[in-house]
Amino acid sequence: MVLNWLLNKIYPFSSHHETSDDEEEFKLPNMTSLVIMIVMNFLLQVSFFIVVSSSNKYAEYLGGNATFSGVVIGIPTAFAGLSLIPLTQYDKGMYKMPLHVSCCFSILGHIAYALAFPANFLYLILIGRCLTGIAFSMFMYCKRYCTDPRIVGIRRRTTLASWLVICQGLGLSLGPFLGGLLYKVGFSNSIFNGYTSPGWIMTGIYAGFWVLVAKYFEDVPQSPTTMELSLPVAKGLETEPCSNYSSAPTICHSSLIDESLRAQLLLITLSQWGVIVCMCWFSMVSFFILGSWEANLPVFGAATTNLRWSPFDAGNFIALGGITSFPFLLANVLAARRTQDRKLLAFGTTLGLAGLVIFLSILRMDKVNYRSLFACWWTVALGFNIATTVTLSLLSKQLPPEWNGRTSIAIQCSNFTGRVTGAIWGGSGVSVGMLKFVGLEIAMVGIGAVLFKILWRDLKTKTG
Numbered sequence: 001m002v003l004n005w006l007l008n009k010i011y012p013f014s015s016h017h018e019t020s021d022d023e024e025e026f027k028l029p030n031m032t033s034l035v036i037m038i039v040m041n042f043l044l045q046v047s048f049f050i051v052v053s054s055s056n057k058y059a060e061y062l063g064g065n066a067t068f069s070g071v072v073i074g075i076p077t078a079f080a081g082l083s084l085i086p087l088t089q090y091d092k093g094m095y096k097m098p099l100h101v102s103c104c105f106s107i108l109g110h111i112a113y114a115l116a117f118p119a120n121f122l123y124l125i126l127i128g129r130c131l132t133g134i135a136f137s138m139f140m141y142c143k144r145y146c147t148d149p150r151i152v153g154i155r156r157r158t159t160l161a162s163w164l165v166i167c168q169g170l171g172l173s174l175g176p177f178l179g180g181l182l183y184k185v186g187f188s189n190s191i192f193n194g195y196t197s198p199g200w201i202m203t204g205i206y207a208g209f210w211v212l213v214a215k216y217f218e219d220v221p222q223s224p225t226t227m228e229l230s231l232p233v234a235k236g237l238e239t240e241p242c243s244n245y246s247s248a249p250t251i252c253h254s255s256l257i258d259e260s261l262r263a264q265l266l267l268i269t270l271s272q273w274g275v276i277v278c279m280c281w282f283s284m285v286s287f288f289i290l291g292s293w294e295a296n297l298p299v300f301g302a303a304t305t306n307l308r309w310s311p312f313d314a315g316n317f318i319a320l321g322g323i324t325s326f327p328f329l330l331a332n333v334l335a336a337r338r339t340q341d342r343k344l345l346a347f348g349t350t351l352g353l354a355g356l357v358i359f360l361s362i363l364r365m366d367k368v369n370y371r372s373l374f375a376c377w378w379t380v381a382l383g384f385n386i387a388t389t390v391t392l393s394l395l396s397k398q399l400p401p402e403w404n405g406r407t408s409i410a411i412q413c414s415n416f417t418g419r420v421t422g423a424i425w426g427g428s429g430v431s432v433g434m435l436k437f438v439g440l441e442i443a444m445v446g447i448g449a450v451l452f453k454i455l456w457r458d459l460k461t462k463t464g
Helices: 002-013 016-021 031-049 055-061 066-090 096-119 122-135 138-147 157-183 197-216 248-267 270-303 311-336 341-364 370-387 391-398 401-427 434-454
Strands: none
Touching: 031 096, 031 122, 031 138, 031 157, 031 197, 055 066, 055 096, 055 122, 055 270, 066 096, 066 122, 066 138, 066 270, 066 401, 096 122, 096 138, 096 197, 138 157, 138 391, 138 401, 157 197, 157 270, 157 311, 157 370, 157 391, 270 311, 270 341, 270 370, 270 391, 270 401, 270 434, 311 341, 311 370, 341 370, 341 391, 341 434, 391 401, 401 434
């Protein structure tokens, strides 16, 4: 049902009159496979956020504290980044193997998270989230799939990236809401209760989805040599004939790849390196701020006198911000087809910064209440979610096609860095002081603004 709905929604974006003008620029991948990747991205987002509303209480029950809760929320992204090292060595530029790995470790991770309660073992929560983190390596493959030049035209990449951000917003809404709602299950059962139910339910969902992946996902066409491992030799670079020793083919092939990589690095201009740094910075900052707010809101809401939130209240609050921003994220899909990436990035960052400044003001004036805090959360969530739409798609339009894998890893590692450090920072926000908490985030956006101003002309790309 969900697959059919998404197919009907995505198909209109590939209108005939556009593809007839330039089929290569407007091409799209197999629709069923594309929807599977988008749904996988959504499920991973739900997995990330479903523990946000109750992890603080879960950790306290087993002997932890708010900082440990922040680690529980953020640590998966560290393991996701580490797992990319072996995965990218064996994926051969394909996607089906990472999908199977992600489904498998999602199931194992959620089971371990759920078993921590009956086992009364605090660190089993952490072990479960670390296993889930390996599954989160699929975030990079979802982004790479939507910008892969073999299957996605240059004028479709930001649009498809916008669909990933919609899933991000849906996960941001549904995850905390489900986590808070399931907390209401109570604790009469040591196996299925308010803390463990998210783990068991997500386990069942991933098991069913894994069957769909195995049956319906079609990988990209297998080429004789993958783009990342057999890079094209730059024009003018001549290869030397290999001698007839048994080891010569391997040595010659390795030497050829090294020379080709050096040649490609030399072709990247100083301004392009600046754009790479700028996009990685904005990617890291956006996820740092989003991650810190998601981890901080349950702790801050519970500690604030006129709020005193339970996990259910915190989950509803976070979800409300995501739900109310959803129509605007959907509008962003339409805007992405006709608006330059740099302008979308500027708009999203400015909106998010406005939320941070307003939050700083109400903290100083001691006027924190439900409405004022919600206004800040809404602008921060919407603004920085929009900003994350364009970081990879902009790079994919500026750099050669064979760089797509490298830029995907660079952006995803930036995302992971922001997520893990942001979650820890958010969990520690109340103890370090909320003024310092939001002040650091404003300073980080300020650094990005300087980079943006310097590189404004270099950030111009095709729309779509």
